[in-house]
Amino acid sequence: MMKEDYDIFGDVMVFDTTYRTNKYNLICAPFVGINHHWKNVMFGCAFLSDEKVESFQWLFEVFKKSMGGKCPVSFFTYQDQAISNAIEKVFPETRHRLCLWHLHQNAVNYKLENHPWFNRLYGLKEKWCTALSKDLFSAGILSSQRSESSNHAIGFSAKKNTSLTDFFGIFKEMLKNWRNKEQKDEFQCSRSIPESALPLTGMLKHASEVYTLTLFRDFEAEFLKSISSSSTLILVEDRMMVYNVSSHDNDGLSHRVIFDCLSNLITCSCKKFEECGFLCYHCLRVLHINSIVSIPESYIKKRWTKFAKSEIWDKFNSTVGRSEKFRDCIPWR
Numbered sequence: 001m002m003k004e005d006y007d008i009f010g011d012v013m014v015f016d017t018t019y020r021t022n023k024y025n026l027i028c029a030p031f032v033g034i035n036h037h038w039k040n041v042m043f044g045c046a047f048l049s050d051e052k053v054e055s056f057q058w059l060f061e062v063f064k065k066s067m068g069g070k071c072p073v074s075f076f077t078y079q080d081q082a083i084s085n086a087i088e089k090v091f092p093e094t095r096h097r098l099c100l101w102h103l104h105q106n107a108v109n110y111k112l113e114n115h116p117w118f119n120r121l122y123g124l125k126e127k128w129c130t131a132l133s134k135d136l137f138s139a140g141i142l143s144s145q146r147s148e149s150s151n152h153a154i155g156f157s158a159k160k161n162t163s164l165t166d167f168f169g170i171f172k173e174m175l176k177n178w179r180n181k182e183q184k185d186e187f188q189c190s191r192s193i194p195e196s197a198l199p200l201t202g203m204l205k206h207a208s209e210v211y212t213l214t215l216f217r218d219f220e221a222e223f224l225k226s227i228s229s230s231s232t233l234i235l236v237e238d239r240m241m242v243y244n245v246s247s248h249d250n251d252g253l254s255h256r257v258i259f260d261c262l263s264n265l266i267t268c269s270c271k272k273f274e275e276c277g278f279l280c281y282h283c284l285r286v287l288h289i290n291s292i293v294s295i296p297e298s299y300i301k302k303r304w305t306k307f308a309k310s311e312i313w314d315k316f317n318s319t320v321g322r323s324e325k326f327r328d329c330i331p332w333r
Ligand SMILES: [Zn+2]
Pocket: 255, 268, 269, 270, 271, 272, 280, 281, 282, 283
């Protein structure tokens, strides 16, 4: 199941080695991802006896091999040179990002202007500054208000005197809870149409049909902002239209949207789609002006939809089908 979850949701991964919760003082290192309901999924968990580059390199290589060679797009860790070096070696194409919540914890002292840690941190700004990493998918993990709560949810309820076998029990229990939650979310999504203060027509209706409830709420918020924003057409060249879109209620910042009216391809300078995987209100505004009533297919990321796990369902159904057929052949039934 972890491998299957990684195949679907392994584009973003969080790796945390801050747990030393067992009596052998081994470092517990879980690999955690985010599912289509914006909840945690476990990709794997390791124990390390030290934090050397070679150890992390070995671990990442084993992890990569067991996951069929797939590499994450964005990989979040806390600030550690050994982890950073190991990622560069094993996942050279992956964007290494630093978890802001760990940085916040380290930055609680003041008078940091000449502090070596703070200066080193500034040198690494590409790894933590949200404004500098909008070009690659990260599920919006740093810019979302959910990142804080997801951090706390990874915590294991193990203590310093927990043995490895006890830990395995705790780990299994936690996984069971996470998977039960996912099943409940799946059930709710399959059963209900989301309620909205806005009429469920056009693009919003389409969003309610494809997205999970959590993502529908995100989309709805963008849709609402698109209604109150204003746009100016500044250039038309063949099939390309260029707009400036700005909102009145926020900071008044305007963004540049380029729309190809033949292919329905659309890009925005805010790069929300690239970073978070759903369209921003700037794009929604322009699509609306151009009478587009459904979300163009290329802007629906399957990992955020109700059908994110459809391939697993198909596989499961075919296995169940086979075993049922097999059962029918058993003479003593
Ligand atoms: Zn935008």
